Amino acid sequence: MAVLEVQDLVVGYGQFPVLHGINFVIEEGEVCVLLGLNGAGKTTTVSAIAGLLKPTSGEIRFHGKSLRRRSPSARVKDGLSLSPEGRRIFPRLTVSQNLRLGAWSKRRDTRQARQQLDLVFGYFPRLAERGNQMAGTLSGGEQQMLAVGRAVMSRPSLLMIDEASLGLSPTLARAVWEATAQIARDGTTVLMVEQNAGALPFADRALLMEKGTLVHTAVGDDIRNVNLREAYLGA
């Protein structure tokens, strides 16, 4: 069954629509990347899925169940997790405290949380070295790792990552994407949001977004097609 189904999704800010009825499905186990230029509506899409924005119309189903009446915190409990744009780590808490809070929705199961913490430290060994450091003093790349790690702590079945590569050097961006690919291989379905075509090799499928509509879906070799990048990303 599809993990996520988005149907005729319309979302706007006030009266002003930003998404004009988009449709897509994410299948279990795949890594999907939502690509588009600045202002295309990528963040709006994942924010609506996470429950931060209320859709004007349309339907979002997670494991077959409508999310319409689910609060953001209820969605985390259901297994939906978002590493938000701009990282939004808790700057005056330590790295370990940030990660512990990532497991808030499942905090009663302390043994699982500890296992999950080991897993995250496995994906991002740098975080393990800095467990007691204030998160606000981490480098940009480390903060991004922390944001993804925190999102993984809730043991999601669908992990959404909004612009992991933002402001990172190509090497660091690749490190984060590689960790993401590893998380996916360990059994988590992933939806990445990117405007950086460098993420394409790490994805099974790409959804291209332009001005609030999905204009193209690419799979397999098509993803690595240079023309596609030129056509839609100007890269």
Added chain:
Amino acid sequence: MSTLGQELITAAVIGVLQGSIYAMVALGIVLVYRATGVFNFAQAEFGTTALFGAYTAHVVWGWGYAVSFGFGLVVGVVMGLLTEALVIHPLRKASRVTLLVGTAGVALTAIGLQFWKYNETLIMVMPRISDGFHQTKYGSPTDQQLITVAVLVAVTIALALFFRSPWGLAIQAAQQEPVAAELVGINVRSVSLLIWGIAALLGGLAGILAGPNTTFSAAFLSFGAGGALLPGFMAAVLAGMRSMSGAVAGGLVVGFVEQLGNLTLLVDVNGARAMMLFVFLLLVLLFKPSGLFVPRAVTA
């Protein structure tokens, strides 16, 4: 020892005793300020209202002291939760000035209710927990005051432990990044209620503990005989409006500085105590506007 030296030590002793009340008020002010970015005008009125509750239960209804004390705290906490539900939450998207006016409205409403319900009673006295006192060379602390200091110590330790607990971390997370807190599944509304409940509990403790020191009437802890709102605010400023341990230190220092106004040296100066406080605050704001007691990495 010189007279001045002895007077200074006395000022320190009395200052700490009186400052304990300021510290409790300041803790509540800092807690709420970190959560909403707003100075809570109603903080001291949580205390007066709790005191009225305890007084009513103990003196009017004849309940036992401990139960009445607890009842007063419950009244204070209910007032805090109502403030969150009826003023803070509905105004969460409004400007800080609007919120500030909202908390002032809460304080005035509470004061109005106190006047209305107790218009007939001219002098109200809340009995002390224990009537003992200790005559020393440096002032005569009452048992009531010593108990207050002990409660402050206990509250400070409890708060420090609490902020390391899961819910304490959740409060800090919600204060630092509300959206991310929501995204990890923290119910930010519950956190907000929790903060106002704790702040009101701190105010309530201050009110019920300070009440027996004098007679009291409406607005006791804000502007009345127990006036702790302004000193509490000053203590919070010393803490940079964000450090909990700083609020405690600030409260004690403000208590001490205020007592300096009682030195024989200043006997001819009218209003010396208030003046000492304002001069001190002015100096701090001039030379160290970020606050005196602000740990470099503020966690709790």
